[in-house]
Amino acid sequence: MQIFFDEKPDKEIREELKGNGFRYAPSAEAWQRQLNDNAIYAADRIGCIQPLTGEHPTELQKRARQEAAAERTAAPEQPQEEAQGAEPGTTDTPEKPFEPETFYKVRQNPYSDSPENSYILQEYVAQDNGMAKLGDILYKGTPEKCRELLGKLETGELTQGDVKELYAKAQEVQPAAEPGALPDPTISVGDMKQYGYSWDGMLPLQETAATELFEKEDMQIFLLHGDGSESIADSAEDIKSHADRGGIMGVHKEDWEALREYREMKQELAEGAPAKEVHLLYGKERTLSAFTS
16 A cells, blocks of 8 residues: 655654554655555554545445446456457457556655755656556756756657666766765765665665664664665664675665754753853853863
């Protein structure tokens, strides 16, 4: 089961999703969990996705199953020879199989960390049920650049491969990371991309750093895969097993930034504690003399 949002949900909604077994999958840009009856019942408890009709997702699912069963009963299976094509000598032609169509859209990047990657040029693939599923992210950049590339895709001036190559080249020219910007200085974002994982919202980790963040900071750690996908580490053993197979781990960039801010605030409070204590003991006008005496 997948839940999509137009923009990043607020903290309360994220906590509600996690509490009901959903985890964010960056590659799908969706909150998801295995589709089963428990997932459907869990959806009943998530307030932000309740239908405006007042129905519950379980009721919608039950009705959808009933309608699908009724359609199957009302439309019996065609004889094999009809399904394969028309009888010899007739003018009927077999039904043309559905061919998925690809189209592109420019949309806002809900996990942008700068104006330079605030928009996404996204591929969509039409399905035979009238819906569309997410394809590849072709480019991340300013809205002007994404729309420029969209126009060139639609006119045939550029192909998908051309756009991906342009994005790869743009990513190669990156400023050096400031000290502490990466959670694990033994591995870089470039190493992660060379490994095969390229989502910009993830920061790479090796086993030691991943285990420390998992056990000491209770952070959600992802097992990254060379095909660009990821899975959630449920234990330190998962991290070790993945590392033993040559895999690398990752942590959401926003989670790491939040931890950095917390550590900095904690450090500032710790450094300010002695001055505050002197102020309470001696008063403001005698603080300086108390330090220098």
